[in-house]
Amino acid sequence: xxxxxxxxxxxxxxxxxxxxxxxxxxxxxxxxxxxxxxxxxxxxxxxxxxxxxxxxxxxxxxxxxxxxxxxxxxxxxxxxxxxxxxxxxxxxxxxxxx
Numbered sequence: 001x002x003x004x005x006x007x008x009x010x011x012x013x014x015x016x017x018x019x020x021x022x023x024x025x026x027x028x029x030x031x032x033x034x035x036x037x038x039x040x041x042x043x044x045x046x047x048x049x050x051x052x053x054x055x056x057x058x059x060x061x062x063x064x065x066x067x068x069x070x071x072x073x074x075x076x077x078x079x080x081x082x083x084x085x086x087x088x089x090x091x092x093x094x095x096x097x098x
Contacts, residue, residue, distance in 0.1 A: 003032045003085055006055045010043050018075040022046065025081060027059055032088040033095050044079035045070065051081050056097045058083040 010024035023046040029038040035056075044059050047069045051057050059079055060066055066080040067073055086098040 001058060001060050002029045003088070004029045004044075004057055004059050005035070005037075006051050006053050006057055006081070007041060008053055016076050018070070018072045019045065019077070022070075023052075025051065025053075027057065027079070027081065029059075030056070032056075032085070033090060033093065035095075042079060044081050045075075045077050047080040047082045049081055049084050051084055056085045057081045058085055 004027040006025050007028050008026040010026055012024065025044050025046055026041050027044045028041040030036060031038055060069065060082050061079045063078045066077050067075050069080045069082055070077065087094055087096040
């Protein structure tokens with residue numbers, strides 16, 4: 001699981017049937033206190049939280065758990081946005097996003 005920023009949308013003319021009505025997003029892991037990018041962008045499915053570009057989100061990056069969130073055992077997915085982050089507290093400091 002990691003905190004990321006949604007940096008874009010992904011469109012596909014063909015999708016697996018289990019992803020037909022799902023939003024595909026491009027996310028990049030960030031340091032939750034400085035918002036500096038950590039690594040490369042990857043695709044994730046919005047798990048019904050209504051996130052979009054600019055949102056700071058919680059991403060689960062494990063196929064079995066991702067499929068449980070989507071309630072679809074057949075979904076060919078690995079990463080799912082499972083929450084929108086309002087704030088993070090660490091080391092006595094708090095970073096607010098909302």
